[in-house]
Amino acid sequence: MQVAITVNGVLHERDVDPRTLLVHFLREELDLTGTKIGCDTSQCGACTVHLDGKVLKSCTLLAVQADGAEITTIEGLAENGQHHPMQTAFWENHGLQCGYCTPGMIMASAAFVRDNPGASEGEIRHYLEGNICRCTGYHNIVKAVKQVADAAAGS
């Protein structure tokens, strides 16, 4: 089936097998391998992207369902060569160890702080329930997100 999906501002028209998941479309059709497959069972959030600005686990949607939509992946978060503040905050706070969960964590957190500037630590921890990290114990991830949330509230 023919789909037209805009990814990181670029329109891609492709003929896909209907059973292609969005995450396969991104990784295998478009070579955007920043988006990870962790659990492949909708639990871990490693595959999180934005669809029309909303967070989505891209292993849980067919590419045909995203026909006509705008997708942002971790590769599209930086603007004009500048890291998104959430990317910078993960860097500064060392919000990662192996880095496998990081693209999903950053995509989920970026949407959360956009919608909830000034979020508390408790709200951040609660929100990140859909993103699992096997390495960090979450401490520095939460610190990174809080830094951006505080800055967003101040601006």
Next chain:
Amino acid sequence: MWPNKFDYARAGSVDEALSLISEDGKYLAGGHSLLPVMKLRLDAPGQLVDIGRIPELQGISANGGLTIGAGTTHDAIATSADVQAMCAALASACGQVGDQGVRNFGTLGGNIAHADPASDPPTVLVACGATVNIRGADGSRSVAAQDFFVDLFETALEDGELITSVSLPNCSDCQCAYVKFPHPASRYAIVGVAVCLKMDGGTCAQADVAVGGATVKAVKCAGAEAALAGTTVDEAAVNAAAEAVKADIADWLAGDIAYPESYRQQMAGVYLKRAIAAAQG
């Protein structure tokens, strides 16, 4: 993991969806229950009819009561001022479904058609006397939520039938709440309790109670309701209801190795008390 091969068709209207669906076909709404099931090969429909873009299935209207289109997402329900005002328990239940990604794409219609025993919205729909509105090849029908949920993953839907909307009475004058004991990993309900208390002065004129998670389907709890009705919902009445609810659900218990039936049955009493406290705000 790739799902099985299937034919895909996108419907623009309810009529078109009903005409497209084939014998081994399934409707696809948000895909947030169906696709995980297909990826695990627990189901392999030969056709998917995508109903995710049908305008008639979208949106919430408040007109005396609430009518919620089957294709409305959990997030849209949880954040709707109308739902918060007219059925606070449903807004709360939808706000506790999974995580934000799931709430952004999972729909009320898909949730109740799937009828996972650990789901949240069905418990509120059963407690609050909701009606499920259905269209099929032979026309329309409406089924009380209590009769819609038949058994484990089993509903009153016939082959090819489509849920169009869910109607709810106006609960703005009631004290209603949904509380849940979420599974620490999956966030699904180990136990979920919905209560709706209609107070007349200091006395409870009518109590509606339903339990899910602990049971194979959302169960209306007549014993607990009788223990609350006619009382001032004092400590003695609440304790009596928490005892009665265990008997109400005894024939429907579900459990697993981590949270066995007997444990969930006990927790239903505990969570009923918490739900009443939350309803009384």
